[in-house]
Amino acid sequence: MTVTDGRLVRGQLSRQAVMRSAVDLASVGGLDGLSIGGLASEVSMSKSGIAGLFGSKEDLQLAAIAAAAEIFQERVIAPALTTPAGLERLRALIDAWIDYSESRVFSGGCFFAAAAAEYRARPGAVRDAIAAQMRRWNEFIAGAVTRAMATGELPADTDPPQLAFEISALLDAANDASLLHDSAAPYARARTAINALLARH
Amino acid sequence: MTVTDGRLVRGQLSRQAVMRSAVDLASVGGLDGLSIGGLASEVSMSKSGIAGLFGSKEDLQLAAIAAAAEIFQERVIAPALTTPAGLERLRALIDAWIDYSESRVFSGGCFFAAAAAEYRARPGAVRDAIAAQMRRWNEFIAGAVTRAMATGELPADTDPPQLAFEISALLDAANDASLLHDSAAPYARARTAINALLARH
DNA sequence: CCTACCGATCGGTAGG
DNA sequence: CCTACCGATCGGTAGG
Numbered sequence A, B: 001m002t003v004t005d006g007r008l009v010r011g012q013l014s015r016q017a018v019m020r021s022a023v024d025l026a027s028v029g030g031l032d033g034l035s036i037g038g039l040a041s042e043v044s045m046s047k048s049g050i051a052g053l054f055g056s057k058e059d060l061q062l063a064a065i066a067a068a069a070e071i072f073q074e075r076v077i078a079p080a081l082t083t084p085a086g087l088e089r090l091r092a093l094i095d096a097w098i099d100y101s102e103s104r105v106f107s108g109g110c111f112f113a114a115a116a117a118e119y120r121a122r123p124g125a126v127r128d129a130i131a132a133q134m135r136r137w138n139e140f141i142a143g144a145v146t147r148a149m150a151t152g153e154l155p156a157d158t159d160p161p162q163l164a165f166e167i168s169a170l171l172d173a174a175n176d177a178s179l180l181h182d183s184a185a186p187y188a189r190a191r192t193a194i195n196a197l198l199a200r201h
Numbered sequence C, D: 001c002c003t004a005c006c007g008a009t010c011g012g013t014a015g016g
Helices: A006-029 A037-041 A048-052 A056-079 A085-100 A112-117 A126-148 A160-181 A185-200 B004-031 B034-040 B047-054 B057-081 B087-102 B112-119 B123-150 B158-179 B183-199
Strands: none
Touching: A006 A037, A006 A048, A006 A160, A006 B087, A006 B123, A037 A048, A037 A160, A037 B057, A048 A056, A056 A085, A056 A112, A056 A126, A056 B034, A085 A126, A085 A160, A085 B112, A112 B112, A112 B158, A126 B047, A126 B158, A160 B112, A160 B123, A160 B158, A160 B183, A185 B158, B004 B034, B004 B047, B004 B057, B004 B112, B004 B183, B034 B047, B034 B057, B034 B112, B047 B057, B057 B087, B057 B112, B057 B123, B087 B158, B112 B123, B112 B183, B123 B158, B158 B183
């Protein structure tokens, strides 16, 4: 397969555009509510055109999780990595996440929060993939906390996984409440709580 | 309609049992995944028997929300109300909620956490009913905080809605992570965080 | 990538 | 509360 194969290039471009729509649809209607037919009409393709791109519905769901992870990387992780390690990077990470949620990168808010709530009690490959992403995210926050301890900006008795749990809890709650009540106020509450948390440490 | 009408009595008993199954199914598979046919086979009734009890799927969903609210009242609110108002009642409320989530009163964990995540981006009567229940719950926590301020157990500059937001964020995060990772550890993290929060105030 | 089709299930209703 | 049915949509496949 060469890069100059027109069909391949078109196929890849189309697949990327299809995935962007798939993730957005799933953030609102759920990964289970994401139907092959519904996605097909959203992107003006035939149902079997979509089916052919993925193979099965579960493959489509797993592809959506991978695509969402890429966008999360671009929007949240990458911007934070441009700042110096330590408390500044931890704060940049929190700001980037709030911006990612509040600016509605996905119509239904954070894709992973929605997907985790939907599949947390349904064993299988989809739940495993979501759990792996969530674990990565929490470990990334904990790593940023550890770096801020190394610079002396957070005290040596800080418990990184515990603080990461608390930070992600407050971020998720802001995402949840903002969507449920059509309000930006929960983001301010999360910022207030996280600032107090970091000031206390 | 008299209480001695056999058909009525049986109808009410059956409706209650049906609702209990409906809420449990919805806690795992979502309020949208709750199908009339699926519920029918779960309780060994005909599909139109279930349909006749409710009228429409949306009515079934709204009835499930109301039934879940009743069980939540029994399991979380009522036990807390047997303790004296103040910090003790606030702590009883938190303990009761953790027990309600951890003991899997519903197979999929807290029904409202699941329903809120599913419908928060889908306007309509179902979302409105869930939002109203969530608002009530947060106001109840805030009220308990206010009482603990009145007894002097929490300082006068405490912000009740802010503290209620933080407490419910930590509880929801424990429910989420416990289900997603099949672990009881997140409940201990939530307890640790909430204890620190209350000790700081 | 398409049309055309499969069996299964969806929400809902007629009629009893 | 039941059987029997309606049109629509589901995931998936055959064949091109």
